[in-house]
Amino acid sequence: MTADVKLTALTTVDDAIMHMQRGNAVVAFTSIKSGASYSYNIKESNNGRAFYVTLLTAGSPAYLGSIIEGQFKHTDKSRLSTQAPAFRAFAYVWAALAEYRMPQQVTIVAADFASGVDVQPVRLAEILQ
Secondary structure, X not given: OHHHEEEEEOOOHHXXXXXXXXXXXXXXXXXXXXXXXXXXXXXXXXXXXXXXXXXXXXXXXXXXXXXXXXXXXXXXXXOOOOOOHHHHHHHHHHHHHHXXXXXXXXXXXXXXXXXXXXXXXXXXXXXXX
């Protein structure tokens, strides 16, 4: 599986935002303090006005919310509460990037998948170990 994935550390705000808003991105956020890691798929809407954020899990992916006009928002279709650790992690990182600063104590890793690899069942946390 790992041969089908290229991992890249995103160490600047520009690189992180560019990757996350490229249309169909996969990223992992890992807390340096706790070691908790979450993987997300971020897809651009058909009209290009929003991005949909999904948590990639071992089971069924869980829709978290949307990025609209640069703001990450919980929606009626969100499957996790705003208090869920994975939701809070994404909200924290996105808020930092929106303020043009890298989040503290979090690493961001981008995943680029070989053609034909389905990202839905993939959890980057498992690849990163």
